[in-house]
Amino acid sequence: MGIIVDNDDMHVKYESIINQKYFVDKSNIINKFNKLINLDNSKYVCITKPRRFGKTSIAAMLVTYYSKGIDSKKIFDNFKVSKGISSNEKEKQLEIKQYEEYQGKYHTLYFDFSEDVEDFDTLNEYLASINQHLKHDIKKIFPNSSLLENFGSKIKNNLRELRSETKEKFIVIIDEWDYIIANNKFSSEDQRKYLSFLKNLIKDKSYIAFVYMTGILPIAKQLSQSTLNCFNEYSMMEDNKYYQYFGFTEKEVEELCKKNPKLEYDKLCYWYNGYKAYNGDPIFNTWSVINALENSSIRSYWTDTGRFDEILHVINFDINGVKKEIIKLIKGNEISINLKKYGTEELLNEETKNENNDAMKEDIYSKMVTFGYLTYYEGKLSIPNNELKERFIDVLYKRKDMKFYYDLITNSRKMLKMTLKKNTEGMCKILEEEHMNTIKPGDKMDHGNLKRVIEHVYFIANITHNIKEEEGNGKGNSDIFFYPKMSNRKNGTIFIVELKLNQSAEIAIKHIHEKKYYYSSKDKEYSGKILLIGINCETATKKYTCKIEEYKSIDQIIKKTEKKRKSKSTSDSNDINKKLRSS
Template identity: 25%
Template sequence: MKLPIGYDNFREIIDHQLDFVDKSLFIKDILDDITTKVSLITRPRRFGKTLNLSMLQHFLAAEADHEPTAGLFDNLKIARVANGAYLKHQGQYPVIALTLKDVKHSSFSDALKAIALIMQKTFNQYYELLSRSEILPNEKNAFLRIVNLQADQIELMQSLAFLSTLIFKCYGKKPWLLIDEYDTPIQSGYLYNHYDEMIGFMRGMFGAALKTNPNFERAVITGILRVAKESLFSGLNNLKVCSILDERYSEYFGFTEEEMTALLEQADLLSQADEIKKWYNGYLFGKTIVYNPWSVANCLNEGGKLRPYWVNTSDNLLVKQLFAVADNPTKIMLESLIRNEPVETLVDEYVTFINMNMSPSAIWSLLLASGYLKAISCRPEENQLKCTLLPPNYEVSLVYRSMVKEWFFDRIGHEQYAEFVGALLKGNITDFTKMLRKFLVETFSVFDVTGTNPEKFYHGFVLGLISSTSETHLIKSNRESGYGRYDVLVMPKAGAKTTVPGLILEFKVAEKNETLLASAQEALQQIEKRHYEAELKQAGISKIIKVGLAFLGKEVEVVWE
């Protein structure tokens, strides 16, 4: 197989005769949507957004990167549909195309320099305008300031509108605007504390180009997040948003079942279809189920090797930051996701970064839009959506486990954490207690154990157990068993065949140091009184250890039997 990996330029794929999955009917659907002036399409990273815009650019423009585009589409679906009627549009429009995907700088000044370089490249595509008699001297000077990287912030803000005006003035045709990864500078602004400056600049640029500018034909914008309209697209009434929850364009980003079958046949890997589906299928765009194209391309090119290809292409920094400061209900839901169990929560289709840390729905909105979750079902509620969410596939489920491992390993190290968990799973509660006391004093700040509420610790602790023991144990929390709800249950997956113990852990809060031991004993008695071990016994676990833990700040007392 020669599936393209990392190719953003449509021409290169055609010229190199790579195994291109033909998505050219995307062009037809864009052209047919004549009622929409500005289309915003949001999809996860590595799902073909940049390549589809490049394909659209090469279709609409007579030249792309100073090379003719004629003939590139002769053997594609767009040439065959409607008896070739859509080819009358090929090469008939000026196009302004740019991508903001690399504007990820830690300061606003550096980000602005990167945008200046992007606009320099974009203007250079139309350098011949300087020789046109229609261009006024002051317009030539303004053009050259952008090309020579001398433009100020206001001129950069107006640059898209300015270039489209010059193109229409000289050619008599309004250009299409194709803007890829529009939200990357905004997300980086949030991460690196220059959000206000960046959102102000981008609002000005898009407002000038799309709102008050009569000199563009249509615009297609892509990104990952659906940034709130009031934050970025205020007053833009000609915008239609197509998110992952919408059916429109759903089959053009990612591989459909039909396309996957053809690819597996071509790669002679139909025998691995079920495993590949488990790893990379399950994304839901509208009602269309699709495979992750980046992971599939890597997998097939590597002869069917199953690896977490997609998740390793990002450091997931924003997701990690949000989970690190998340409240207890969020961490409880994270436990469910690691166990591949659905969670139900409110989701806001629009992301307002300024309220990201304060909005309970923000993290789920981000995870859904970014491809880390899929929505099994949604219903309107309180101007938001009440969605049932689940990781789309096995590859993505690994993200949650690895994220928690990183939290723990960063604070206590891999070896110490393995010893800590190993002592508990083997039933060596004496060593477990010693290490727990040490860790409470020195670490676990990410789960805020400095307070008196043990839940802030144990839900984080449970996450760590799940992430590191999921192959050998079932870890459950806050579930019914016997005559009540236990805090934590640890069950060997081997069941009755193993001599490894099952464990029940119950947590209590002590009011003062003198009552720590009594509170731990109370926790142990609660396990016995309410028969929390019933679930373990039903599973055939013969060796059961009951553990009562009492907390006071970073102090802990542990009793067991």
């Protein structure tokens, strides 16, 4: 075993993965790859997904399974791959036969193009170091090879000579293929030479049996003289074959939850689910699920903030209404848009592109899907889960140069705090400030625009609550209902908000009682307190008034309402009796 040939580090990595408490067997992907070996138009597979979706874990598994220098029979004989994947019995028997035939049959060549890049100033220096590692490995595995006496400076030529001498074919595994371009390593000219190097390394080479290549950015297929169009590529936007092997499926997470009874499946679902496969199947973020289970703590484990900052900086220019659309996404809404793939070609040409605003907007959103910040299904964009929503808000809040978002988040945090403390004076002040920011001179101040003000001042509540507008409750439709989300159902506070124009906050509260809007949550297992909130706006003066009533439970509201009703009924009856006696 060596550094490139039959890589020992990847073998050790895979053994550590399978010994984890929360290991998920993804070995059936080998059954699929075995069918592609030595097939000219099919043997090149490129998987481009966001970080932390298991691409390198699969690479480690492939090195362990295929490598001649690694005895892996004891490992894989206990895994799914050894039993086949097909429901058709004849096909399954072929898969089992291929499993036995290809296990340990090939030497693997493992290249991680993110490793040690920082140590070199030019691409040529970097590739020369890789070539030396390859020579060292060949010397160990083929000590009598004549190639060692005439070892050249080009990796492809050395592999071609080795093939000619030994008749060996290789399984090539390339990790982080796009790192050099995505992280702007070396010069622009070197980056384009790097693409040519990759093409020359693998395309139409007799020493190739199969190539598995991973990255985040999809391939640039149209770049002149650097074409990697030999690959069948599977990305976040296009993957109908391998999606279930990158990320966890719902069934896999349900099984993992059985190993840690401290965490509820529904809460994991709310925090880490939401990516959608080509057919709509939900996919979980593997990194976050494993960390949550290992720590018995559900919170954000997202680590890639640098690129997030870069994308959000572009959003700040508000191209074609992107700012408002980001707010819609954070609130849990979807956006309809037709997207194309964002890849290395777009990245390499970013500085010279002259696009219209529509094209720039599509690029921004495509980039966000590529890096895993958004998910895209059937022409609609959305933020996958609560972990990403929190990341959006956290990054937007920290970017003080993005004043629009910073003010929005700051003010809505204050409003939520004031509401929970029942500080109606403070609430009115925030409402009046937001009114000035949101409602432009000449805008008609109607119920719809009042709701816009409310949506902004309670923006941050989208993290803790499911916010429903005009929902049928009791005897009518409540203006806005704030339900605590699944993760906070037991202790979260319900808000029932009624809005009025040119009336009073007291009338708004009275309206909630009359229509019994709170009845809808009676049987939904909420055990936190309930706030009835009345808000009135005087359109002429732009002044707001607020009133809050707090209750420990829905039953307490019902009892109070019944008591008032009976008291009123008794009072009315007494009035009638008095009138009768006087007459």
